[in-house]
Amino acid sequence: MKFINFLNRGFLNLLFPLRCSECGKKLSPDSGYLFFCGDCISSIPFRRGKIKAETYAVCKYEGIVKKTVHRLKYGKKRFLAQTLGLISADFCKKNLESQKIDFIVPVPLHRVRKEERGFNQAELIAIALGKNLNLPLSLNNLVRIRNTPSQTLIKKNERLKNLKGAFRIKKPYRFLKRSVLLVDDVYTTGATTDECRKVLKKVGSKKVFILTFAS
Numbered sequence: 251m252k253f254i255n256f257l258n259r260g261f262l263n264l265l266f267p268l269r270c271s272e273c274g275k276k277l278s279p280d281s282g283y284l285f286f287c288g289d290c291i292s293s294i295p296f297r298r299g300k301i302k303a304e305t306y307a308v309c310k311y312e313g314i315v316k317k318t319v320h321r322l323k324y325g326k327k328r329f330l331a332q333t334l335g336l337i338s339a340d341f342c343k344k345n346l347e348s349q350k351i352d353f354i355v356p357v358p359l360h361r362v363r364k365e366e367r368g369f370n371q372a373e374l375i376a377i378a379l380g381k382n383l384n385l386p387l388s389l390n391n392l393v394r395i396r397n398t399p400s401q402t403l404i405k406k407n408e409r410l411k412n413l414k415g416a417f418r419i420k421k422p423y424r425f426l427k428r429s430v431l432l433v434d435d436v437y438t439t440g441a442t443t444d445e446c447r448k449v450l451k452k453v454g455s456k457k458v459f460i461l462t463f464a465s
């Protein structure tokens with residue numbers, strides 16, 4: 251199977267050479283879904299360790315990382331979610347391997363927001379991550395029922411109040427005694443992921459790890 255994939259990619263690469271999504275340099279056919287050349291990969295500001303207990307961020311939100319997240323989110327370059335998922339999977343293998351995780355759950359967007367953007371970037375990253383870690387996803391169970399204003403536009407003490415009741419779990423029994431890896435693209439104040447974790451804990455989740463691509 252791997253060999254066939256390689257052949258296909260090699261053939262496609264002859265017709266449409268893959269290029270680094272950052273600097274435009276031609277990529278070798280075996281670069282898979284990374285979409286970055288070696289030089290650009292080495293310019294990624296990786297983080298080491300946790301932000302706080304059970305909360306991880308893969309990279310610092312600056313330079314190439316910030317640019318790539320913006321291109322995915324606002325430039326609507328969905329394929330970049332593959333890159334972010336692949337890099338996040340590598341991070342999980344190094345930092346979370348000892349933890350037993352039952353489901354990967356993306357931080358949900360409100361239905362209206364998702365329709366406006368056309369996709370939920372956290373969901374796309376979570377799908378790529380699940381594929382690379384061979385872990386099941388739980389989609390559309392944790393849902394956002396209130397479309398709150400952007401967290402960055404309101405004062406710090408208002409943030410938590412603003413999120414109260416914003417999330418709901420449709421089938422709570424699915425999370426009972428399960429360990430969850432909650433995935434988001436960017437960790438800013440942590441208010442959103444913390445509120446999701448609270449909701450998941452309330453229905454009996456055993457552990458809720460948070461993984462964001464950047465912080």
Ligand SMILES: [Zn+2]
Pocket residue numbers: 270271272273274275286287288289290291
């Ligand atoms: Zn490059």
